[in-house]
Amino acid sequence: MTSSSKQLILTHMNQQRTQVVVVGGALTGLSAALFLAHQGIRVTVVERHPDLLPHPRLRGITPRTVEVFRQVGLGPSIHRASFSAEDGAFVPLRANTLADEYEPVAETTGAEFDDPRTFSTDTYAGIDQDRLELLLRDRARELGADIRHFTEVTALDQDADGVTVTIRERASGDEGAVRADYLVAADGSRSPVRTWLGIETDGPGVLFDTITALVHADLSAAVRGRRIGIAYLQKPRPFSSMMPHDDSGTRWLFSTGYDPRQESVADFTTERVAEMVRAASGLDDVEVSLRPQIPGTDVTVLGFPIGAQVARSYRSGRVFLAGDAARIQPPTGGFGGSTGVQDAHNLAWKLAAVLAGRAGPGLLDTYDAERRPYGELAMRQAFARFGDRMAGGAQGELLDYAAVTMGFRYASAAVPGNHDTAPVPATELRAQPGTRAPHRPTADGGSTLDLYGETFVLLAGSEGQEWARSAKDPGTASGVEVRSYVLGTDIDITDGEEAHGIGPRGAVLVRPDGFVAWRSQAGAADPAATLAEVLRTVLARQD
Template sequence: MNRQKTQVLIVGGALTGLSAAVFLAHKGIRVIVVERHPDLLSHPRLRGITPRTVEVLRQVGLGPSIRQESFSGEDGVFVPLRANTLADDYETVEEAGQAEFIDPRTYSSSTYAGIDQDRLERLLHDRARQLGAEIRHFTEAVSLDQDEDGVTVTVRDRASGNEEALRADYLIAADGSKSRIRNWLGIDTDGPGVLFNTISALAHADLSAAVRGRPIGIAYLQKPRPFSSMMPHDGSGTRWLFGTGYDPRHESLADFTTERVAEMVREASGLDEVEVSLKPQIPGTDLTVLGFPIGAQVARSYRSGRVFLAGDAARIQPPTGGFGGSTGIQDAHNLAWKLAAVLTGRAGPGLLDTYDAERRPYGRLAMQQAFARFGDRMADGAQVELLDYSAVTMGFRYASAAVPGNHETDPIPAVELCAQPGTRAPHRPTADGGSTLDLYGETFVLLTGREGQAWVKAAQDLGTTMGVEVQSYVLGTDLRVEDGENAHGIGPDGAVLVRPDGFVAWRSHSAPMHPTDTTDTADAADPTGATTTLAEILRSILARQS
């Protein structure tokens, strides 16, 4: 049996897997993606991505394409509503406990992007290939073995039946909520599990008479049965995603024929005579009706040896809140820079432990908040406190060895972000019309106060002695930012170290104490102690001994 070698193998070529391929290939890592479907699904599924997710995709050159493919512009608003049918009067869903709406442009260089998953996946697919990733469709993983040096996966071409062994340094399992990889590894999940099952269909029907010009993001309907929904697939009013729950104990997916589902769409719309046609959701097939579980669960570990779980393989949650797709993309973003650092020898393997330490707590938070919003919108009310939406999507906080000394994990409303360790570095407009966020994505970045020259020299020295690139900027001099020191919580001689993923790893309000104040002998090569301090921080983050 032939055996091809790569650095990272990704099982699952949908939203999370393709995102991981893009982020890794962008950093020069060799990637192979295997996907069991013959092509990308036409099913829109996800309706949009959060400002933070747009930020990370801008880092790999996808910002303009996302805006071009979005169904809403910079000021687009996603409107969830409740009604009996689409034609009836409706009430806008208001989530209890939410702060007054604040324009995301006050805390981000990006806004919410209303883009359907099928379109976003196509952009990711094309970008991954452009960056050199190999993507194999209609290919499934059939066995997995791992040892101290890597992972061997046997894959099967579903068209020919031919099998091949792929050898990789690491594997990312992005193979969905029923993850075969997770099951092979014996990783259990916590949470309520499957809440109900739903069928979905991509319907073409002119429902303008029901909509009557009203803005609709998603409509939660009582017809044809409770837990039904309708979402516009574009701005034409003629392409819709219909979904409704069903109980597999009493009816099967095969019971939902094209004719039956078309009639259900009519009932949901409130237009008994409207013409409805269903379109295939998987190119090259005639599958017009698909089944999906709606549930809430989180894997008990996101890592087993050299295998990492990401996206729905790691956790699932109800679609309410729109956290799912963005959570998967950010799983991939968090993991990619760490894998790249380890594979290129800039970090020790211990850095990879921080993926589970950072992303699993967030996966639990996102699941709980989505579940609470599900109860608030469609059931008997939220069972846990609904946190500010921007705190969940932008203000979450990491506590791990890659954020030395931080133990705080409570989410923070996005407008309150000011470079607290473990949070996404704050957005501040720069004099050239950009954002401080434009600095992040490639290397470590050190921002200092206007008297922070000792920190700048330390970063330059460590680039030579540790081989770690740290780009340095003095606020107010190299980087003209209004009130930059206060916005980052530092004094004139303080500093903030930002990781390649844009999260604050460490912050010092002022310069380090002079060595002669605390020791008998000063280091002539490091009279301020800045180099020693920064070296200790970088070694901790990168799990390095030297």
């Protein structure tokens, strides 16, 4: 797995120290750095590319993903940088060519996602990954994250106290070592870290391979003013697609399937890809040029495997897998990017709590227990939608999109007593343990969701003042900050108790990630003792 002799040599060098090292500086890795820095954790990101890629890769993020970015101050910036329709709608289409009549592809099995503002502060954000990563990197650096481009990890060793990674600056060839308490591997679907750890994957595996190209071509004659999120096309061959990269109709992402047993990426010359774009657009004479996809190079065509797999474990000792390193799925449904962001969001508060001594190390086991089942759900749903859009029929049951992206439910030791992981329709979220706490507008124009993101929060019913007092008692919370609010008194909302599934003497404990850890619907004989025991259980504390 590692080069031990190299590590022994590096122990005699000046070893850099951080709390968490993140391998991979794309969407998931930058999200991890941002969420960790927001929690006050020293974090170092190591990214092998010289800069962020201009490749969009991702068409947009779900309302839940925008919510978690709101917690770190990025919500408004993300919506300003989005370029989809004013209502945030994503419009997938199916056609023979871009110039032909379109067949819309249904995204949901119900109407729940038509207006997410009934259950969220945010709408779908039509932002491409390259734009989003710029925002994430800037904000993470503002909060103190150390982000290093053109640097790669060549070896890693972990022991009972931490992880040591050997890094190499690709420009100079200089090597050094970074010592961290924990490592987050966000290094993509071919994850070298996952390979070093010997973690295998389950699932269908590679479904097909695709090439992509960033295209400059005026395709307005084919589009004719019609709205497009992504077009799934039969020309120049099945499994082709065109996706706009701006609002002008001149910048596009083209992709098409190919068989690496019959041809290589190098076979897709500029001239050949230009002809394929003309066939896909239905415009035989349009002028086409390609743009580089990797900064500092003239690489215009990249190859990617499209597959579906989930790692058998998201954790090995002090190393955690996140994003595509943990699971991949077809892009259909847009689950991939948002799933990676929420992997990072789930893990960050847990690492911060353990590193600060507020939680026992057992809390970190709940990352795999919570996120791997969701990774499997997202993979199955993306695979089902892949069949629905690309192969003429759904490959499995299509669940309601809002339930999958907003109503997923955790069952772990950090949600005491809950064993139910079935997704909940987004309009039926009522603070069920393991679900994202519900959104309710407040009198000041905000939302109950604005309460979450930094600490535990206790919401008590209108007669639950003893719960609130207990939460503020340092003896009850054992040094853990718990912000408490009495519904109707401290928070002015009209249906707070009903919205959170409690009576006047009930209470809800919400974790820093905005998920409900525990709920007492009708109160308790000894609120202080009950709350203290719940916190000890959630945080895996032995005191």
